[in-house]
Structures are given as structure tokens and as C-alpha cells.
Amino acid sequence: MKALAIGMSNIRRMLRERSNIFFVFIFPLALILLIGSQFGGGVKPAIGLYLADSGELATEISDAVESRESIDSRHFDTEAALITAVERGDVQAGLFLPADIDTATAASDVVELGFVSRLDGTGQQLQAIVGSAVADVMKPVGAAQFAVAESDSDFDAALDVARSVGGQAGGVEVTVTAVGEAIFPDTLGQFDLGASSQLVLFVFLTALAGSAALILTRQLGISSRMLSTPTSVRSIVLGESMGRFGVALVQGLYIVVMTLIIFGVNWGDPLASFLLLVAFSAVGAGAGVLMGSVFSNDQQAGGVGVVLSLGLAALGGCMLPLELFSPTMQTVAHFTPHAWALDGYAELVRRGGNTGDILLELGVLVGYATALFLLASWRLRIAITRP
Amino acid sequence: MRTALRIAVKDLKLRLRDRSALIIGIIAPLSLAFILNLVFGSAFDPTEGLGLEYGVVDLDQSEISMSFTDVLEEVEADGIMELESFPDAQSADAAIEEGVVDSYFLVEPGFGQAVGTNSPATIQVVGSIDSPTSTQIAASIADQFATGFEAAQLAIATTSQVTSTPVTPEFLESLESEPRTAALSYQFGDMSAATRQLDPTTYMAAGMAVFFLFFTVGFGVLGLLEEERQGTLTRLMAAPIARASVVGGKAILSFILGLISMFVLVVATQLLMGAEWGAPLGVALLVVSGVLSAVGIVGLVAGVAKTPEGAENLSSIIAVILGMLGGVFFQVGQSDDLLSKLTFITPHAWFMRGLADLADGASWTAALPATGAMLIFAVVTGAISWFMLMKRLRR
Numbered sequence: 001m002k003a004l005a006i007g008m009s010n011i012r013r014m015l016r017e018r019s020n021i022f023f024v025f026i027f028p029l030a031l032i033l034l035i036g037s038q039f040g041g042g043v044k045p046a047i048g049l050y051l052a053d054s055g056e057l058a059t060e061i062s063d064a065v066e067s068r069e070s071i072d073s074r075h076f077d078t079e080a081a082l083i084t085a086v087e088r089g090d091v092q093a094g095l096f097l098p099a100d101i102d103t104a105t106a107a108s109d110v111v112e113l114g115f116v117s118r119l120d121g122t123g124q125q126l127q128a129i130v131g132s133a134v135a136d137v138m139k140p141v142g143a144a145q146f147a148v149a150e151s152d153s154d155f156d157a158a159l160d161v162a163r164s165v166g167g168q169a170g171g172v173e174v175t176v177t178a179v180g181e182a183i184f185p186d187t188l189g190q191f192d193l194g195a196s197s198q199l200v201l202f203v204f205l206t207a208l209a210g211s212a213a214l215i216l217t218r219q220l221g222i223s224s225r226m227l228s229t230p231t232s233v234r235s236i237v238l239g240e241s242m243g244r245f246g247v248a249l250v251q252g253l254y255i256v257v258m259t260l261i262i263f264g265v266n267w268g269d270p271l272a273s274f275l276l277l278v279a280f281s282a283v284g285a286g287a288g289v290l291m292g293s294v295f296s297n298d299q300q301a302g303g304v305g306v307v308l309s310l311g312l313a314a315l316g317g318c319m320l321p322l323e324l325f326s327p328t329m330q331t332v333a334h335f336t337p338h339a340w341a342l343d344g345y346a347e348l349v350r351r352g353g354n355t356g357d358i359l360l361e362l363g364v365l366v367g368y369a370t371a372l373f374l375l376a377s378w379r380l381r382i383a384i385t386r387p
Numbered sequence: 388m389r390t391a392l393r394i395a396v397k398d399l400k401l402r403l404r405d406r407s408a409l410i411i412g413i414i415a416p417l418s419l420a421f422i423l424n425l426v427f428g429s430a431f432d433p434t435e436g437l438g439l440e441y442g443v444v445d446l447d448q449s450e451i452s453m454s455f456t457d458v459l460e461e462v463e464a465d466g467i468m469e470l471e472s473f474p475d476a477q478s479a480d481a482a483i484e485e486g487v488v489d490s491y492f493l494v495e496p497g498f499g500q501a502v503g504t505n506s507p508a509t510i511q512v513v514g515s516i517d518s519p520t521s522t523q524i525a526a527s528i529a530d531q532f533a534t535g536f537e538a539a540q541l542a543i544a545t546t547s548q549v550t551s552t553p554v555t556p557e558f559l560e561s562l563e564s565e566p567r568t569a570a571l572s573y574q575f576g577d578m579s580a581a582t583r584q585l586d587p588t589t590y591m592a593a594g595m596a597v598f599f600l601f602f603t604v605g606f607g608v609l610g611l612l613e614e615e616r617q618g619t620l621t622r623l624m625a626a627p628i629a630r631a632s633v634v635g636g637k638a639i640l641s642f643i644l645g646l647i648s649m650f651v652l653v654v655a656t657q658l659l660m661g662a663e664w665g666a667p668l669g670v671a672l673l674v675v676s677g678v679l680s681a682v683g684i685v686g687l688v689a690g691v692a693k694t695p696e697g698a699e700n701l702s703s704i705i706a707v708i709l710g711m712l713g714g715v716f717f718q719v720g721q722s723d724d725l726l727s728k729l730t731f732i733t734p735h736a737w738f739m740r741g742l743a744d745l746a747d748g749a750s751w752t753a754a755l756p757a758t759g760a761m762l763i764f765a766v767v768t769g770a771i772s773w774f775m776l777m778k779r780l781r782r
Binding site: 019027038044046086088089090105112114116121124126127128143144146149161165182297306319329 | 511531544
């Protein structure tokens, strides 16, 4: 009962601090919004287009490039702006369409289209995609030029004929089949991936940052004073742990509920999702109490906490999805509790699993939490009873 | 000035003894840069190609299907992709499964005959669902080959219509030039652009360095509030010391701490991680102007905040927002959207931009625009915070 009171007072302390409001409640949502809007639709290579005029063929070519699905295309107003964008990697390559393509082709001149790319990067590889789009548009033009050369007929008339004949000829069709199971299914919402990884990152970050509060409690002698009252060491240790756990859980629930309401994030089976959050909050709380009992300088603990929580989050797949890790790095990742929590969320969100499907992940997290709490309560007991 | 320096040196000794500054200024950015580089380094390198690996399965073995394989080999010779030949579709499917190839081209028996008789002929491109770009490039290569044939066929059909002559062997004989030339109505003039983008290792090293810089300089200027609370500031004011020396001393301390941290990080990431920072003079200009802008901005916080804790919290919030927006973790905004313009209200974005301009062996002068932008931040915020802090000390 006393432990509960200590825990509650810890949560109240956290909520009263104004900067906590920012880091615990505002910043995670802002980051989920930023990441979702930036990477939510997947990242496609981009082609920049510069049209010197808006002639018929130039427009057709640019439309054809834009219709290619696996690339994004962007228009630029000047040649220089397009070159700069290629240099800075804003677009991977650029296509320049010169003025008067229509006049030049009518006169049977060979049109020169500019393709700008860097020696490094993917630009040169993307030339094939641009090339096939251009070839499609220029096919009837070439046929008409050929007919004009062979028969002295009018170019525009020949072009009309070529366009109406096109498609009737046999031709070679290219079909595309995609095989395998998609890592990220189409049903995955724009904010789904970012939401679960930021939830894991921030719950752990806040829990570690909470170690500063515990250090202050010790430094100011509050723990010693609590001990002088008829309060057992066990109650204090339990209370401090429950405080950290409560803070982590409050933040986690807040992120889940708010992203559900604002961004419509899918969190999967509610019970399983909740259990996963509870287990991971316990891991975070255990780590926080351990830090709070090992360090005696809150500024140092703060610095180490930031490194640990960002470093473990990056290694555990909160900044880049685990599926994109190399096999070795995936093994390394699973030394962090983060990777197990994210595996659990992937099972719930992407494969529609329930509690039965994440028993392994839950088990590993509970194991982490138990080990951390045992270690932490041993250290904390020493720290607050040491004369 | 001498008093200011003496205050700065005294505080510097204090800060070096307390390990917090060391953790925030050097250990944190260095270890995070190392981890982030480990995680992101191989996954997204904008200075590397896609590493395209394709397979080809030619079950037709006709003249035309072999000419297709020849075209693929030419593309391979250009260094665009790597090609591997498979005896049947099953082994190629297995190669996709194992991740050995991204996609493969499948030419079924009867392809050559179909093309020869103007019947529908098909080249199949089979690709992994998780490599859409790679698959589209493969499809585009096949498309261009196909379009070459179609252009010839269309040229014949069009000429036949225009001249109202049926397509007979005699008609084909009578053509003056080769129908395939119809595909040559245009050509690409290739231009190569310079690289003004950082490789992931340097990006992470630079991003973490400038991100933590804003925390590191806090150990200087924000110490003023600490002294205010402890009462040592009142004692300093009672001594025959100009206010400017006290404020200046703290600013110099911030500047030195920031400079030491950045210098160690630049050298360490270069030696330990292989980061490529670019022309030393350019990097020095960016570092100095970056540190000055950080001192100015943190100085504003010191001027506004009421308590040391408040100042620390506010400066963390500002450092995190500016860092995130300035793209220290990942690039924010795309080419010319609103977000990408907004990112330049942060010194962080200018620092990263300046380093990117130095990439690929550019001369130090390439760093001048970004240096200028950061100096403007430094002068404006520095002047305002100087005024505010001097006023604060008068109380």
C-alpha cells in the first residue's frame, strides 16, 4: 500500500514538470507525424524533369515518365535547378527536353534529349526506366520519319497513320510478375510502422530519463527519511519501481490512444497489444531503476540514458525496420528488448496475430524485466541503506 | 577581456573535472554515430547504386531470343547490373527466394517464331515483390528491346499504308533503308553531375556532432543561472569585475567547449569510422560558425529562463526540435516542398548543407554560403542574448 503511494507520487512528479509534457506527450506524436508523412508511402527514387517548352511531344514524354509507377517525378523550372537537385540527391536523375522537339522531328532531325545523373548513386540505373518511357512515345515518330523517307509523303499525315496503326502490329509484350511475400503489406497504414517503433523508443527513453528523479530522491535524502519512518526497504524499492513502471505505462497508453484517434493507427488485437505494452514498460522501468541506483550524478545519468535509449532503439529496429537489417545485424538486434517488442507488434499489426502468437516475445520481455528488477532492487537496496 | 578569459579557464577546469560535459560532448555523439552508422550504413547509401542482380532464362534459344541476351550482356558491360544465366524458371525462382537475384527475364519456347510471324510474343519479367524499382528497371530494359522491334514493324506498316502497298516480300525488298533505323529518331546526351551529398557515415557523424553541440555549449552559458542560484554570481558582481567580463567569460567557455567537442569528433570519426569531412579549411569555417550559432541560441535560453532547471529543459527542447527539423537523424522534406524550406530556419540544416557542398573533394570555398548563414544566426541571437544577459546581471 505504501509502495503504491510512493509510485503514485512519482507519476504526479513527472506530470507536474512542464518540459516532461513536451518530451513525453507532444514530441512523440510530432515525430510519428513527421516520419509517417516522410516515409509512410515508401520511398521511391525520383526523376526530375525540365521542359524547355510545352510542345506536344515534350508533354507526351513527360506524361509517360510520370506514369511509371516505381519512380516519382518532379518538374523543375530551370535547367540549373534540376542539376543542383541531382547533385544534392533530391532527385536521382534528370531529363531535359529541349525546345521545339515537334519541329525537329517533323524535319526528320535526330532529337537529342539530355539525361543528367551522378557518377555515384542510382541515376544511371534509372536511365532504363526513362529510356523505355521515351521509346514508347517516340515509336510512331520514328515510323513516320521512316515512311516519309521512303515515300516523300507529308510527316503529319504519316504520324497520324503510324499512331492509328500502332498497337495493331504483333509486337513484343513485356509482362511483369511479382513473386514472394511482401515484407510490408499494402494494408499497412501510413503511420503504423512509425507508431509502434516510436512507442517502443519513447517508453524506454522516458523510463531511463526517470532515473534522474530517483537519483534526486536519493541525493535530497528523501529515501533516508522514508526509511526513518516505519516503511520497509522493500516498500521503497517496490514503490520506486512502480513509479517508473507507471510513468512508462501512462506514456505508452497515451501514444497508443492518441495515434489511434488522430492517425487511425492499427495496433492489432487490443488485449495482446496491451500485454505487450505492459511487458515492455516493465523492461523500461527495470532499466530505469537500475540506472537510478547505479549512478549518483543525475547529469551523467541523463547523458548515458540518452545514449543507451537512442542506441538500443537504433540497434533494436526503431529507426530502420528490422526486416531491412542484414542477417548478422538481425541477430545483434535481438539482444535488445526493443527488437522483441517490435517483432510482437509486427505479428499483431501486420499479420493479425493475437496473444497466442506473441507468447515467445512476451516471455522474452518478461524475462528481461524480471532480470532487470532483481538486479535493480539489489542495487537500490544497497544504495539507500548505505550509511 | 583578461578577466573574462580567467573566468572561462576556471570554469573549463571545473567542467573537465565533472564528467558530464565529456559524456554529452564526446562519448554520446561518438557512440551514437557509431551505432547509427552500423544500422543505416549498408541499408541506404545515396552514393551507391542499387546493386542490381538479374537472371535470364532463355528456353527459346532462337536467333532473336539470343539477341535479347546479347542486349542484356551489353547492359551488364555498361556496369548497370550483373547478369546470371539459369537453365530453367525453377532455379531462377529459387535464386529470387534466396535473394541471389532481384528479378529474372524469362523467354518461353516459340518466342522467336512468334516475333518472326508477327504474332504476339512475350518476354516475362519475374521480380521479388520487395524490389519494385529493380523489377521496373528490368522491365524497362526488356521494354526497350521490344520497342526496337515494334518500331521496325510499325515503320513497315506505316509505310505500307501511306503508299497503299500491301506488305509483300517485294515491298520489303524495295525499302531503301533498314526498318530498324526507325527506332533511332532520338538519342540521349549524357551529362554527369557533381556529388553534393554526404555518404551515410559522414552524415551520421556530422548529424550527431551538431546535435549534441547544442547540449554541450549549454554547460557554459547556462552555468550563469547556476551561479545566480548558488549566490556566487552576486559575489562576482560585488567584486570590481565588469558585467561584460562575466557574460563574456561564460560565452567564451561555451565556445571553447563546443570547439573541443567538434574538433575531437571530426578527428575521431575520421580515424575510427572513415567519415569524410572534406576540405579542412571549409570544415573549420563550418565548425566555428556552427559553434557560434549554438552559443547564441543557448544564450537566448539563458536570458529567458528563470531557473537553471528551466533553462536546461528549455534548451533541450530547442536543441531537439531544431536538430530533428534540421535533419540530423534523417533528411527532412523533399526537394522543394514547404518542409524542406522550413528546415533552413535551423543552423543544423546549414551545417549539414555546408558539409554536403564540401563532399567529393570540393574546394573550401563551397562552404562559404552555409558559413555565412550560420554567422547570421550567431550574430542575431548572440546580440539579443548579450543584451538580455547584461540586463539580467544588473538586477
